[in-house]
Amino acid sequence: MKGRLFTGALAVAVLVVLGVTVSEQVAADRSASVGGAQAAGVPGGGGGEPPGTGEPSPLPPAWNLDGLTYEQRMGLVYDLGPDLQGPGSFTAVPGTDEPPREGQEFLYRVDVEDDLGLDGDLFAEAVHRTLNDERSWAHDGLAFKRVPEDGAGKPDFVITLASPGTTAEWCAKSGLDTTVDNVSCDSASTSRVMINAYRWAKGSETYGDRRIHAYRQMLINHEVGHRLGYGHVECSKDGGLAPVMQQQTKFLDHDGIHCRPNAWAYPNG
Template identity: 60%
Template sequence: MRGSGGGGAPIPRQRRASGPGPRQEYLDAFDEEDDVFAPRTPASAHAADAYASVTDWSAGTPADPRFDDHDHAGPTGTPAPGKGAKSRTFTGIAAAAVTTVLAVVVAGQVADDPGGAGVQSQSATDQARDIRDSASRADDRATPAPGPAAAPLTYDAKMARTYPLAATLKGSGKFDAVPGIAKAPGAGQKLTYRVDVEQGLGLDGELFAEAVQKTLNDQRSWAHNGAYAFERIYTGKPDFVITLASPGTTADWCAKSGLDTTVDNVSCDSAATERVMINAYRWAQGSETYGDRDIHAYRQMLINHEVGHRLGHGHVTCDKDGDLAPVMQQQTKFLDHDGIHCRANPWPYPAS
């Protein structure tokens, strides 16, 4: 703004438009009498801030600008030439160079690690690799492929085994009928039966039912020569009920027909009732007369013997040393009697 006196203030120089060439202060700094590559004492006691603006307005400036008007023009003026100005300009150039180098370094880091997440990315990568390695190790220790599944036990294999059951067991006295039917295979007199198993025995009721059907309809059994044909039913009224029960329950039902099974823990045909009682302890554990090796045959003898009573047959013994014991001999209790040795036999007609 113009003053009111006769002497006007100097007309401000017009600022040159920014062009492609270097700034004037950069050119002035490189005159012949000043070696910019020689060691130089800083123009000011204040250390230059490498992160400050490229133009250092405060470097070398006295505390009060009124005492340095000859060194500085106003903000719109051109800096006066001189060593002080060149020194300040060099300081600005150095700061610019440092800033440029830092910018290049940072730019390189940013280019190498976009988003500035190098450490986090590396940490995430390490974690992913650890998880992958852990999974790989787990895969390496995976359970080997199972071999062929074991074949289910056959009927004969099941019948050849003993099963745990206490000799003193007394069950609940409640029975479950084994579901299903098994048609009579022959043309003889048909007798129907149901199979009941006392609850809580822990024995295979279906195996027991299968054994009854196979045994009774064997040609060595009571179905011999077409005399009978036995059929298992599930509903309706049967001719008799073959019952697998605990020793205590067996004794209760046998007592209904005046029989005592507690002395030798045996089975019975409770003729006054519909039940043919098979002692579950004997079914599961067998007897000393047959031993574990022949328990399959012993179970066949139990069925044939007690059903034989239901068909009207009484007790008999062998009469000749070394002969097969008749199926109606009390083979659970003994094989030998009166000096005669009898051989175990589960069938009414063993030679068939």
């Protein structure tokens, strides 16, 4: 089935630190420490290799963690309710991101639902990095350029980070029900590729907290894959990598076959 089911808001209070020291001065300079969330730790640069363990350190909200790298922020798990209903209004992330190489160009915009409390700039950066990675759809000679709301050129699609309730509303416009497993979708009859903020914030049991970076990359690649015309497939070899178009939020194993999590259309580059 194509278009498809797949797959906050206070942010992180705890970050498992791996070989990274966040100075007391940084923490002291930020007054608000937020409770109710855990962090997955600091993943490796490849996104998705499970890190080791470390002592947790209290940190302020994720949108103000200026001392952390992109990889570290992508390793955080945020606290966002599975039943959250946002206002249904969106704000486009400002600015433009050029693709790193030439190719068949797709224009896209990034919208974030208002009042989510999640880092829109981080989401936009993750989308751009992920789509233009040579392991992603860019491997096929595609190039993805992010455009602002008031920029020249109409976007081919709008990647939208939205609450579970708003995600369900937009997916229903294309005949899709995301409420059963609280997933994301490509709302193919509209311009929006919907990323469920609950899944973006919390991940899935199939990936676990320590692979949250890779899970987010998979979310982006899976739903944009639908927009590019790809349907669902499953791994056929026991112990093999799950195709990025497998519904990995719901399951990795099927019919006695064990599949390993995989975020990429072309995992070997």
